[in-house]
Amino acid sequence: MKHFLDIHKTDAAELRGMIDAAHAMKIARNGRPRGAPDDEMPLKGRMVALIFEKPSTRTRVSFDVGVRQMGGETMVLSGKEMQLGHGETIADTARVLSRYVDLIMIRTFEEATLLEMAEHATVPVINGLTNRTHPCQIMADVMTYEEHRGPIGGKKVVWCGDGNNVCASFLHAAGQFGFDFTFTGPEPLDPEEKFVEFARAKGSRITIQRDPFTAVEGADLVVTDTWVSMHDPESAKERRHNQLRPYQVNEQLMSRAKPDALFMHCLPAHRNDEATSAVMDGPHSVIFDEAENRLHAQKAIMRWCLGV
């Protein structure tokens, strides 16, 4: 049984296979309507549970549509409405769901919840985001970069802002796909050392640079994310804004990157905070391709999990 829990826990060759499969499946759809099935129906007869303990637009809709395009069925479950939210253990929930469904995707707060679900489920489990990582997003981001610019290996990726869960999965991907990664942000919001160590141990060049203009020099890809994550307290907002304002991605900052650099943001965004609308809607931006590619990348991940 193959769980998709994190990019660093998945073999690099298998990750590459998933990205290539995602490209092929996207091309094979050949512009057909979103609701039309794929030629291949590898999930026919399969039921997928999509559990959300946090809000979601992209993850929810892209998994749901992806399963349906591949001939399967979904049930979208809110953690709050399940017994999970009223004291039933994660282990028992995992054992019970495994009797009904073929695959579980869960978006939750604590990484421990995801790991306990995977330990006790007898069907594959996919990480749809925890407070620590967001691997499905970064698989879509790697796919998006390569769709526009070819292999990401050896490229310079610059992360501006908060060293959050999306940044953590980017560091895992740097190690697994072999690109260089520069983090620029205030020291209190540095990514965990463990994520940096993983990428360095795999041979990637990881740089922490406090000056955003120096950091972005020669970048192939500039990435940012919201300054206040879903799990951060509202009381942190003002302090975060003050800390992160110098790291806003605007046209002046983007002009330091390579002329053909791409700009990414996993969305949802707070326009004109972490990135200006001029950048988000400008010539470097591929943010809506990123959002679309969640669909294709996750279809490949689900096929890999189920071996179909």
Ligand code: CP
């Ligand atoms: N990027 C992302 O995971 O979006 P949602 O929170 O809308 O799922």
